[in-house]
Amino acid sequence: MTLTTRLERIPPAEVRLAEDTAALLQAMGIVVVHLFGPPGSGKTSLILRTVESLTGKVRPAVVVGALSSQAEPSPLDNLDLPSVQVNTGGQPCLNANMLREALEKLPLADVDLVLVEEIGTLTIPVEHSLGENLRVVVASLPQGEDCPSRYPEPFAHADAIVLNMVDLQPYLGFDRARFQQAVRRLNPQTPIFELSCRTGEGLETWWDWLLEEARGRAS
Ligand SMILES: Nc1nc2c(ncn2[C@@H]2O[C@H](COP(=O)(O)OP(=O)(O)OP(=O)(O)O)[C@@H](O)[C@H]2O)c(=O)[nH]1
Numbered sequence: 001m002t003l004t005t006r007l008e009r010i011p012p013a014e015v016r017l018a019e020d021t022a023a024l025l026q027a028m029g030i031v032v033v034h035l036f037g038p039p040g041s042g043k044t045s046l047i048l049r050t051v052e053s054l055t056g057k058v059r060p061a062v063v064v065g066a067l068s069s070q071a072e073p074s075p076l077d078n079l080d081l082p083s084v085q086v087n088t089g090g091q092p093c094l095n096a097n098m099l100r101e102a103l104e105k106l107p108l109a110d111v112d113l114v115l116v117e118e119i120g121t122l123t124i125p126v127e128h129s130l131g132e133n134l135r136v137v138v139a140s141l142p143q144g145e146d147c148p149s150r151y152p153e154p155f156a157h158a159d160a161i162v163l164n165m166v167d168l169q170p171y172l173g174f175d176r177a178r179f180q181q182a183v184r185r186l187n188p189q190t191p192i193f194e195l196s197c198r199t200g201e202g203l204e205t206w207w208d209w210l211l212e213e214a215r216g217r218a219s
């Protein structure tokens with residue numbers, strides 16, 4: 001007789017918690033955007049440029065994942081808005097429990113939009129949500145045009161893709177059309193925002209999309 005035991009990657013209690021978080025956010029009209037990408041792709045820079053522009057239009061807050069309590073302080077800690085740093089205790093990424101605990105530490109009655117910076121990695125299980133509304137991959141030119149083909153899962157499950165550091169194009173000879181084709185093979189519909197947090201190029205289109213998504217989902 002063969003005895004087969006199937007181990008789920010995500011424990012059912014986590015899945016239920018994620019569903020509960022999603023329901024809570026919907027009831028409160030709060031939009032949570034989960035930003036993930038490889039180390040150094042510009043996640044923090046994008047959040048800084050985004051809250052700078054959106055404050056006054058929505059009430060933002062941030063959640064920042066860190067691998068340990070020894071992590072460098074983030075520039076996001078000094079913003080004049082609610083923020084929570086989550087120490088994952090060495091876990092490679094946030095889970096539904098960590099996100100929920102972080103959200104409960106925020107003054108949710110005074111918040112419309114939460115930007116969550118994931119630990120820098122593209123090897124995370126993204127097929128299940130943590131309860132967030134939107135998942136955004138932040139890639140950048142130094143990862144190469146074939147980054148989507150090397151890490152298909154996050155690109156396939158993203159609600160939007162940011163390609164940061166386009167100011168480096170003249171130095172890296174990055175083929176943007178090849179990057180777009182690689183994304184389209186995995187995710188035909190998702191918007192792709194090519195921008196530079198350094199020069200500001202392309203940021204306005206990203207801000208407009210995010211604001212529209214936030215308002216649309218909150219109403
Ligand atoms: N040239 C250029 N540099 C950028 C741009 N955006 C960010 N950087 C720089 O890239 C480095 C990494 O940016 P971060 O925003 O810290 O990246 P991150 O994804 O938050 O990094 P981790 O949290 O360590 O994974 C910093 O030195 C930024 O100043 C950009 O558009 N162009």
Ligand SMILES: [Mg+2]
Nearest residue numbers: 043044045117
């Ligand atoms: Mg960062």
